[in-house]
Amino acid sequence: MSLRRSRPARRLSVTPLIDIIFLLLLFFMLSSTFSKFAEVPLSSARTGATLASGDRLFLRLAPDTLSLNGVAMDIARLPAAITERTGTGAPPVIVSSAPAVSAQRLTDLLVTLRSIPGAAVNVLSP
Template sequence: MMKLNRRHRRGAVVSLTSLIDVIFLLLMFFMLSSSFAKYQRIDLAGAAPSQTAAQREALLIAVAPTGDLLIDGSLMSLAVLPAYLHALPKDPLPILAVKPQAGASVQQLVDVLEAIESVGLDATLVASGDAGAMSR
């Protein structure tokens, strides 16, 4: 009988260096590609009123498709809205309700809400009766 020299195979040595390098590169990629910026938001809920809603009047601001605003039957532009809001009586402060008319764009609505927020007031968004009233 012939004796064959068999080499004993040792287990394959796996180097963890390349695995650690890949994990480090992924960590660096995700850290550098993420953004820690604070996104702006518009608070539609508003703060809790100091008085009951029954004691306060409601002021409806309708946003027309032309960008004009209809407030208490008066047609005005967005540029004069902050001055109009400053002239409102502070005690009791009316509830501001913003309603888009059919054909008004979302950007026009956001511009009105930002103008109201710039004065330091809160507004409630009133949904229009038509689901497709807002255009892009």
């Protein structure tokens, strides 16, 4: 004789599981950002292209400093300095960054250079 009574097997309800999945889906959809981030055009310098020495500007970007043709410069003053040197037409700007420069600092520089009308920016790869 068995003291335990056997119970019939109950069907498992999936309704609470579907409710939780729906709530999670709703939460992630509402908390996501669908805005497009700004794009910075980037071109790399090619070998073999020759320009006269007066026809280009050279920017050296380091983690703490920035120099334009060897002269130390603040990033906020850069557009004014380039337009003072070149007048109306901006020559190609060649950017060389030190290996320790963060991506954010390089992006800040590229956004600043993009505000100069007609500036063609080339980034040297390390």
